[in-house]
Amino acid sequence: MRVAFAGTPEFALPALAALITRHEVVGVLTQPERPAGRGQKLKLSPVKAAALAAQLPVAQPQSLKNDAGRADLIAWRPDVLVVVAYGLMLPPPVLHLPRLGCINIHASLLPRWRGAAPIQRAILAGDNETGVSIMQMDAGLDTGPVLLQRRCAISREHTGGLLHDELSALGAAALLDALDGLEKGSLHGVPQPLEGATYAAKIDKAECRINWRHDAQSIERQVRAFNPWPVAETLLEGEQLRIFAARAESAPHGAVNTSKSADPGAIIAVQDDFMRVACGVGTLAITQVQRPGRRPVPVRDFSNSLALAGRRLG
Secondary structure (H helix, E strand, O other): OEEEEEEOOHHHHHHHHHHHHHOEEEEEEOOOOOEEOOOOEEOOOHHHHHHHHOOOOEEOOOOOOOHHHHHHHHHHOOOEEEEEOOOOOOOHHHHOOOOOOEEEEEOOOOOOOEEOOHHHHHHHOOOOEEEEEEEEOOOOOOOOOEEEEEEEEOOOOOOHHHHHHHHHHHHHHHHHHHHHHHHHOOOOOEOOOOOOOOEEOOOOHHHHEOOOOOEHHHHHHHHHHOOOOOOEEEEEOOEEEEEEEEEEEOOHHHOEOOOHHHOOOEEEEEOOOOEEEEOOEOEEEEEEEEOOOOOOEEHHHHHHHOOOOOOEEO
């Protein structure tokens, strides 16, 4: 089958690699280069780098709303357009251009967590499972009929990065199954139910700051969801302290910390591998941190350079 591909970040790479093994990839759409990093240098998107390495035609239109922006896609004459974290909305002329329409891999079990940040939102909400949905795209935001879904349990070991990688691989495998079904005419989209729809808003940097009055379980989820980006953070005597890894410890019978020595944010103990911090409910055992301009280190190393017990975060 003639397949065009539209994607930009690393999440899209397994899907593109899978398509190359099974179909004729006739061209790749990806976002134009934008300045990145301290030097604000232009950097190839992961998808563009992979497409060039595979000697695939690449187009980078600023918009698909006009004929000029759609010219390459029209010339490629795809049977289907596969979209994975592309970053541009597809106007109706593009949605109806391929014979089999446009197919999207979305990293959630739709209709839950439509939108930009479904992986982080699922962890933050304490969901027990998530997955991928292969969806026939329509004019709405992640509202199209679902062709198939694959499920994945969320454990306390999952960070945003680990879950991202699992769902990326899961989506690539599911995509091949969906395209086989579409080509044979045996797979048809099922409209999403009206109930259960939630929106996964883009992550705001302000969400990284830890509120120590919250319960330890929710703070642990915040740390996991924002690792490796944008990373949960707090203050230690006015200096930023980023927290990469932590584990919640429940308070007995859900008791609220009320003693002065256990005010939320107080570092109440320091042991070899962690520092224990009081939260609104329960305590948080922090195991990996990072100071400004330095690399992430285990708390064991951090505590060797700075007396921590009795200090307060936040």
